[in-house]
Amino acid sequence: MRQSPVVLLMAASFAAMTALLAIGAVVSGSPVAFFVAVPLGVTAYFMYYHGSGKLLERLHRREERRQAADQRRRQQRATGQRGGFGAGPRQRRGPRTRGEREARFGSQGRVGFGAHDRYDSRDRAPSTSDGPTRAEARTVLGVDPTADQSSIKQAYRERVKDTHPDRGGDEDEFKRVTAAYERLRAK
Known part of the structure; x- marks a missing residue:
């Protein structure tokens, strides 16, 4: 001092x-x-x-x-420790850099060049060309053929309440309901 x-x-x-x-x-x-x-x-x-x-x-x-x-x-x-209040390190879900992709999937490192067997096509969301027909979608949601977009949306929300996995529903049924809604929502 x-x-x-x-x-x-x-x-x-x-x-x-x-x-x-x-x-x-x-x-x-x-x-x-x-x-x-x-x-x-x-x-x-x-x-x-x-x-x-x-x-x-x-x-x-x-x-x-x-x-x-x-x-x-x-x-x-x-050391990779991040987060506060005891959160610990965050987990990553997959390769983020080119080097990580090449190390995991080989020298090609891109989806579409020999890596098809590593991915399941059911993991992606259904596009308008996949999934149920419009008639099947209306049956899944329980709406009639003349239903407008607001009633389709309301029916979807009601079905999701029952089928969502976080609320005790079946995951496959939830995917069916979501695919049906996507089909009817697309014009």
Whole structure:
């Protein structure tokens, strides 16, 4: 801790002036002297805080905490640990870079060039050329052929409430309902 005797002497003189002005304000009843004493007192406090070395010590502690936090962050990045509140590292679902794809699928690395056996065609959403016909879709949703888009949407929402896997429904039935809705929604 570095102390500065000159700054401490100046702080003591400002404190003495503050005390004299405060006593003078009380004795005379003049608020002007009190308003002059307040800034002098604040100045005396900050000069003492600086002159005693406490300000420098506080700044050093703050910088050490910041450096320690930066080091922890660098360590977490290096080890793959991310997330706060105990979340742990996030899981990725597949290759994201070309190098990762080539390492996983071979030198071609793209879908369509020899990697067909690795993907199941049922994993993708049905397009308008796949899936049920319009008549089958109306049967699945339970709407008549003259149903408009709002009634189709309402029927879909009702069926999803019963078939959604998160609500205890069957996943295959949910996919059928969704495919039927996609078919009827597309014109």
